[in-house]
Amino acid sequence: MAPSAPPIIAKRVSIVMRTAPSEYQKSFYQRLGEKELKGLDVLAKKMAGIWKRRAGVRRSWNRRVELAEIHWKELEPLSEGDLDRRIRECRGGFKMSEAKLSEEALAVVCEVAARTLKLRPYPVQMMAVVALWEGYLAEIDTGEGKTLSIALAGALAAWDGEPCHIVTANDYLAARDAKTMKRFYERLGVSVGVVTGDTEEKDRREAYRRMVTYTTSKEVAADYLRDRLKIREWNRSGRRQFFRKMAQVRDGGVELVQRGLFRAFIDEADNCLIDEAVTPLLISQPHREKAVEDACRAAWFIGERLVEGTDYRVKRDERQATLTNAGRESAEKLGGFPDSALWRCPQRRGQMITLALEAREFFHRGIQYIVEGGKIIIVDEGTGRPMPNRSWKLGLHQIVEAKEGVELTEPSQTIAQISFQAFFQKYKKMAGATGTAREIAGEVWSIYSVPSIRIPRNQSDRRTHDGIIYCGDRAERDKRILSEIEAQVRKGRPVLVGTRSVSSSEDLGRRLGLRGVDCEILNATRLAEEAAVIGRAGSGKRVTIATNMAGRGTDIELGYGVAAYGGLHVVATEPHESRRIDRQLFGRAGRQGDPGSVICFYRLDDDLFEQNLHPVMLRCLSKVQGVVGVRWLPRVAQAFAQKRSESLARKRRQLVSKNDASLKRSLGFAEER
Structure with missing residues (x-):
């Protein structure tokens, strides 16, 4: 029989195994992926989802x-000192209750919000x-206080002892909400940090060390990828890392920025989980290659000279351009090819020309991108915001x-990639809120x-819809929009005009x-002016044009006094591909029981109609415009x-989901063990 270890060593090993690895392993934590469901399992899951949404x-x-x-x-009648004692008691009891949300804990955070923020949470x-605590996506109408509800849930999650990420739609909202809620969190003994696009790595690490971290989906997913790049062996577990560090093995300790993926509350969840799910997040590094730069210039030289219908065909609903045989012959005649192996390859040459055609047909200045300081800056079509560090x-x-x-910038080489679908599935617990969830x-x-x-409204909706006016062309639509704005300004009302692009x-x-x-x-x-513009947008006779x-x-x-004149008037100028985004714009008016109104002026030759309707239907629309009865x-x-x-977008997201497993394998990803 082998001799037993000395008691002191055995005790130390026992303590290390029970306590120390857990803290270090937090940096590596992510939920294991679920197996793909098939057959009756898919139906069973669908029925389970319906059951969880029941009215009961x-x-x-x-x-x-x-x-x-x-x-x-x-x-409510407690003094500040007595309330602080109740906070400490509730927080200590909360940690010992195996994360069960008690009614007393909910009451405590509500009272703290009322005292520190002067915001009294409504029953809804x-x-x-x-709902957020139980892991639901809560549909809360715009203006009904999603931000406060998420902050309350975030504070309770922090009491649970695991890192909590509050994911917002953009940097502005992340910084704003973290600053606004800071006093509330501090009173509850919860530290709060914020990570935005311009946050340095040292500050990022410090922000993720806080109990609650406000950030965006792009930043939190990019930090996750960068952390994985720091780990030389992709399948190395947190426990193995701990023992390598304890043994002082070279390269054993990897200092990661994040502390694991435990709980996420997602504001504007449909934008994060659905709209952004089409495009995977990439981590790239410069890959200087003169042949690629020459090929890009040559491809554009050819692409801008080819003729649609003869040299190439366009499927606008699928955002796809196809080079024809005639187009290949035209490209050969144009000449000016670079002398490189990349361009001499017929297949690669065709791919580059096709990219040039897509750049010509689907990527327009002021819509998909802007030019600032001699650089191309991508614009997020869903949010209208610039993405300066993306390509x-x-x-x-x-x-x-x-x-x-x-x-031309240096071409980039992808070194890590993940879809937002795959990333958010790695959280131990996830919930969210949005005003547009039912679709x-x-x-x-x-x-x-x-x-x-769906969470009920606190007050009835006083927003009125003045209908949709369809116009035959741009000139008629613009004339009606200008007249509408002038009429509302004369009444003393503020007007918010929604457009889909910078150029519009x-x-x-100017008009x-x-x-x-x-x-x-x-x-x-005009990103720097955002806070000031929004702050003035509700003033009387103020006109704000926004993407x-x-x-x-x-x-x-x-x-x-604006409410007496009818509140904010929203003018929509273009329909979006998704009804949810239209509803988000409409929701700027009539918030929290205020009066407000919405009117839409749409062109019958808008891109939405031309890309998604049959030419016969388009001709019918032009003929029946204004005809009574139709x-x-x-x-x-x-x-x-x-x-x-929406159906096409859903299919693209399904394709991303199906490709995600193969993408992970090709980049060396493996689940943590």
Whole structure:
């Protein structure tokens, strides 16, 4: 029989195994991927999702909220010192309760919010906190207090002892919410940090060391990838790393930025989990190669001279350009080819020319990108925000640079890649909130196993919809828009005009200026002015023209006396591919029971119609415009076009999901063990 270890050594090993590895392993924690469901398992999961969304769930939560309100009444007369004692008692008991959300804990954080933020959570906001804690995607109407509900849930999660990430739609909202909620968190003994695009690595590591970290989906996923690049062996586990570090093995200790993926609360969750899921996140490094630069210039030289219909064909609904045999012959005749192996390869040459055609047809200045300081800056079409540190892959970015005549940047080589779908599935617990969830409830459950539920409004919706006016062309639409804005300004109301691109917003601003109407413009080129512009947007007679930057998470407070004139008036100028994004814009008006109104002016030759309707339908629309008795037809056509566009987007997301496993294998990813 082998001799036993000395008692002191055995005790030390026991302590190390029970305590020390857990803290270090937190840096490596991620949930293992679920097996792909097939056959009856898919149907069973679908039925489970329907069951979790049943009305009875809200009734049980409502009872818990009523109990929490009883506890809350007991807390209100307490002095500040007595409240601090209750906070400490509740926090200590919370840690020992195996993360069960108690009604008393909910009451405590609500009372702290009322005292520190001067914001008294409504019962429906308390119900939203319960939904978030239980791992639901809560559909909370715009203006009903998603930000506060998420902060309450984040504080409770921090008491649980595991790192909590609050993921917002953009850097502005992350920084704003972290600053606004800081006093609330500090009173509860919770530290808070923020990570945005310009945060340095040292500051990032410090921010992730806080109990609650506000950030964006792009930043948190990119930090995850960068951490994985620091680990030489991709399948190295946290436990193995710990023992290598304890043994002082060279390269044994890897200092990561994040502390593991434990809990995430996602604000504007449909944008993060659905809209951004089409494009995978890439980590690249410069790959200087003169042949690629020459090939990009040559490809654009040819691409801009080819003729659509003869040399190439375009499928606009699929954003796809196809080179024909005639186009290949035309390319040969144009000449000017670089002398490189890359260009001499017929297949690669065809791919480069196709990219140039896509840059010509689908990538337009002021819509997909802007030019600042001699550089191409991508604009997020969903949010309208610039993404200065992003680039298109496979040479497309360099071809667009050749198109605009700016200096070509070094081509990049992908060294790590992950889809947002795969990334968010790695969290131990995930929940979210958005004002537009019902259209994507089934997809969110299917991909992320997160059920959706609607939270009632605190006050009735006073927003009125003045209808949709369909115009034959741009000139007629612009004339009507200008007249509408002038009419509302004369009434003393603030007006928010929503456009889909930088160029459209600037053009409309110039037209208003020529008519003597002062306005402010918010788009990707005016990012620094965002807070000030939004702060003034609710003042009387104020006209604000904005891209989708003003469509999510933007709270426009009405100025003094504005409610008496009817509140904020929203003018929509272009329909979006997704109905959810339209609803986000409409939701800027009539927030928290305020009055407000919405009106839409759409062109029948808008890109949405041309890309998603058959030419016969387009001709019918042009002929019946204004004809009494068939005014319903454009509305039906719009609904069909948006549903078709949403269906195509859903198929693209499914393709990303299917390709994710093979992408991980090709880049050396493996699940942590």
